Amino acid sequence: MLFRMASVFTNIKTKGGDDEMDSKVDVTVLHRFYRELDELVGEEAMLTIYQQYKGMQMTIPTHLYDRELTAKKVLTEYNGSNQQALARKYGYSQKWIQRVIHQHNKK
Numbered sequence: 001m002l003f004r005m006a007s008v009f010t011n012i013k014t015k016g017g018d019d020e021m022d023s024k025v026d027v028t029v030l031h032r033f034y035r036e037l038d039e040l041v042g043e044e045a046m047l048t049i050y051q052q053y054k055g056m057q058m059t060i061p062t063h064l065y066d067r068e069l070t071a072k073k074v075l076t077e078y079n080g081s082n083q084q085a086l087a088r089k090y091g092y093s094q095k096w097i098q099r100v101i102h103q104h105n106k107k
Contacts, residue, residue, distance in 0.1 A: 065090050071100045 038046040070090050074097055087094040
């Protein structure tokens with residue numbers, strides 16, 4: 001069996017009762033979402049996310065960077081010939097970068 005000691009969260013309250021979870025996390029019975037999260041970020045971070053967001057529906061944005069803030073950055077970093085580099089840097093399409101620049105130039 002795969003058991004690991006929860007190093008920080010030894011008293012995690014379960015929803016809907018006074019029972020406290022055991023301080024050992026049994027990886028073999030974790031929900032698939034939490035098992036994948038555990039593999040990605042480690043147990044401590046997974047448990048932090050569990051405590052903070054359990055029961056909530058979340059939508060993870062497709063882009064890491066905020067669209068409006070990125071548009072402002074693109075306008076300050078654009079040098080006339082680096083659209084492709086900016087698209088790669090911020091994870092947006094070159095077409096989107098062109099649109100941002102074009103809309104700014106129309107003003």
